[in-house]
Amino acid sequence: MLSQGELVAVYSGRTNASMAFVDSSGVFFSSDGGQSWNDRTDSRMRQFTQSLTVDRNDPSDSTWFACVRDVPTNPAAAGLYRTTDRGATWTKLFDQPLMSCTFHPSRPNEMYLCSEFDGLWHVTGAGDASPVFTSLTAYPFRRPTRVFFNPYDASQVWVTSEGNGMRMGIAPLTTAVGDPAPEGGELRLASANPIRTRAVLEYALPRAAKVSLTVSDVMGRTVAVLEHGIRAAGTHRVTWNLDRAGSGLYFARLDGANLRSTRKLVVNR
Numbered sequence: 473m474l475s476q477g478e479l480v481a482v483y484s485g486r487t488n489a490s491m492a493f494v495d496s497s498g499v500f501f502s503s504d505g506g507q508s509w510n511d512r513t514d515s516r517m518r519q520f521t522q523s524l525t526v527d528r529n530d531p532s533d534s535t536w537f538a539c540v541r542d543v544p545t546n547p548a549a550a551g552l553y554r555t556t557d558r559g560a561t562w563t564k565l566f567d568q569p570l571m572s573c574t575f576h577p578s579r580p581n582e583m584y585l586c587s588e589f590d591g592l593w594h595v596t597g598a599g600d601a602s603p604v605f606t607s608l609t610a611y612p613f614r615r616p617t618r619v620f621f622n623p624y625d626a627s628q629v630w631v632t633s634e635g636n637g638m639r640m641g642i643a644p645l646t647t648a649v650g651d652p653a654p655e656g657g658e659l660r661l662a663s664a665n666p667i668r669t670r671a672v673l674e675y676a677l678p679r680a681a682k683v684s685l686t687v688s689d690v691m692g693r694t695v696a697v698l699e700h701g702i703r704a705a706g707t708h709r710v711t712w713n714l715d716r717a718g719s720g721l722y723f724a725r726l727d728g729a730n731l732r733s734t735r736k737l738v739v740n741r
Contacts, residue, residue: 485520512559539570574619586616659733666740
């Protein structure tokens, strides 16, 4: 629904009995609550328009972005299209087959794009005449489907996928692996000690950082790696399931560039 109550909708791909895509897909607009619809579709978008995003940075709600997926008989049609006049005319901006695009909630013109076959993409000038798109290699899977932002922490990017579950990263997903961790951050045990079946460990970060949380035995041998990578600011809870650990003394260690905290764990099986 647009700001004045109008509706804009996408009809996605459809095939006939021979599994060939037919010209029924596209973008449709209604100014009377859905009683009637006007076709606002570019000819290249008629076979597999997957999704549409309204640019909320445009107060007139006239700027829309449409994502078109791959069609074997017309691969050149796939990509990202933009209209600034509610679908009267469209401009193609990007040639990758796309599932969806999502604007950053507080940074105008910054957008994340989920490609159908080539991972996650990013652009900071979505409103430019010729935007520059960058592949985000920090996201490790080729088929993301949609991006969501944590409404309480806009630095957290949540990405769903077709076949690789959901992953969380720190915007703009370009944080270097060697970035320093924050000072502070005490590791605490949030479950009973001695431990019989599992240990629940908690730690808090004042800002996003690369951390490592491991468990070792009294000989210094690592028996479990519970965390390894960049984590968002806030409180984190991690569970160590004692599937193979025998009774004895263990040490849980939280590490970062400026972060050190250790807790003794007594296992009594």
